[in-house]
Amino acid sequence: MSDDLLKRTRAVLPSWLAIYYDEPIEIERGEGRHVWTADGTRYLDFFGGILTTMTAHALPEVTKAVAEQAGKIIHSSTLYLNRPMVELAELIAGVSEIPDPKVFLTTSGTEANDAALLLASSLRRSNQVLALRNSYHGRSFSTIAITGNRSWSPTSLSPFQTYYVHGGQRYRSPFAGLSDGEFIAACVADLREVLDQSGGDVAAFIAEPIQGVGGFTHGPDGLLGAFAEVLRERGILMIADEVQTGWGRTGEHFWGWQHHGFVPDIVTFAKGVGNGLSMGGVIARAEIMDSLGANSISTFGGSPLTAAGALANLRYLLEHDLQANAARQGPVLFEGLRKVGSPIVGDVRGKGLMIGVELVRPGSTDARSADAARGGGPGEPAPEIAAAVLEATKRRGLLVGKGGLHGNVLRIAPPLTLTADEAAEGLAALVAALEECTP
Structure with missing residues (x-):
């Protein structure tokens, strides 16, 4: 068979x-x-x-929530009020640690990163993006364009001008033999040099706290925070790609970015939040999330069915620590x-x-x-x-x-x-x- x-x-x-x-x-x-x-x-x-x-x-709590919701209504789109979607967004905002947060729900991590790039490039009026070497952010045209791992980049065509910096991994890095502090200093120097070469008109820096497809690689704790200080000087937005690291998987913190001592401007998530249901999303400060100057909807993002299941899943995770x-x-x-x-x-x-x-x-x-x-x-x-x-x-x-x-x-x-x-x-x-x- x-x-x-x-x-x-x-x-x-x-x-x-x-x-x-x-x-x-x-x-x-x-x-x-x-x-x-x-x-x-x-x-x-x-x-x-x-x-x-x-x-x-x-998980019984998730299957029960999905079955009950399926018996009511499976789909409606964001054109109508959707109680499960709002309740899930409220819970996510509450655990986000982002000030004045708003949440946009999508169907995948790829789509979440697409939305984050749209927000950043629109707000900053720039298509220049910083990313880490060895990174992976999705399989769409825009997210392939900021993926720093050749094995997952089938085309060099790109809607973005992307600059890659050191720091995503240590074992094969030219800075591998350095102490934590020296490694961070070397990567920050690399970032400053890349920014000088770019002309400074960069929309955002996107980074996975632990690179997933890249082989669960990461730099020392505090690295992304050191990057964030440099970016803040120039008004560049910081996007934390938490598609694989979020929701407490790292043990020490609820979000991967918390290992680095800074607060990102935008957070993307997916995968585990739905426990198998097609769910992703973006968290950002209201001033960033509300900055788009055009109408938009989501046909499938935050559907009543997936939102109900994700809500039950996230509640279970929090209640059972x-x-x-x-x-x-x-x-x-x-x-x-x-x-x-x-x-x-x-x-x-x-x-x-x-x-x-x-x-x-x-x-x-x-x-x-x-x-x-x-x-x-x-x-x-x-x-x-x-x-x-x-x-x-x-x-x-x-x-x-x-x-x-x-x-x-x-x-x-x-x-x-x-x-x-x-x-x-x-x-x-x-x-x-x-x-x-x-x-």
Whole structure:
């Protein structure tokens, strides 16, 4: 049956849609932190549909809210008053930490970042944008234009003039050997130089506090805050892309930007807020959100159905303090993975329940590294080992993700209700898979 479905998939869907595994699986149902395939095999899910199943599969509170709303009305658009949308926007505004916030709901993170770019470029009357190297912000024409990862940028055509700066990742950075303070100073100097070259007429700087598709990479805490000080001097807006980091996943804070000691002008979100429902959005100060000089609506953004489900999901997350659970369970995984000591593990990074494991070829040094001449630096990327580990975890009943510029990073991001026993089970499978794939 799976072979037949794969053939039908390849026949009717684009060839550029990636599918995991040599023998792809059809996920038929889920419950809690587990999913079951069509043949009845159970897997512990450590990826959650790319960090989208944020609380749990088939969370009763969410399924109940969706069923009840579906029995009333599924769709109306923003042309009519919509109680679930307003209640969700009120709750999001209340936890946003943005002063005088307004919320616009969309159907995805891509669309949220599109809206943020529209707000910033319209208000600043500029199409110049700053972004981090190795970044990813969506698959639309405008968000591809500000994505700093060539693997996800199929065209060089662009509606924006984009400038990329250092700071999104450390392991392969030319500043990798510096202390936190020195690293931040070097990146700020790079930012100032880029701004001088741009002429200063920049609309916004967009940044993921932890880069998702880039392989869960990030700079030191405080880096984005140091950037924000420079941007504030020039009136440039700061956009925090919280599509993957928001809602307490990092454990220490509710939003990724809070690790950096500043308040962004605009925040975008998606994925986990809907727990699988198609939901995203933008939070901004009222003066920014209300600045558009034209009419607009959203046909599907904030629909009664998705808003009702997202509202139930967010309430559950807050009532059960899942941020604290991420802070408890994350260190268990970090400590266990850092103890592996395998020559194929080049780096273990991230925060809370958002962990990246960069895999390298044993005994190698990337010739492109600034430290290569001294015999140091990061190991050579090993995408083939990452693919093998993905297969090995699958055989052990565990699903994880894969990313990074070279496709050599394991992405680990289980639902935030992960239990201590499940963390131990997943860690054991990961360690065994890494050991199996070590030459």
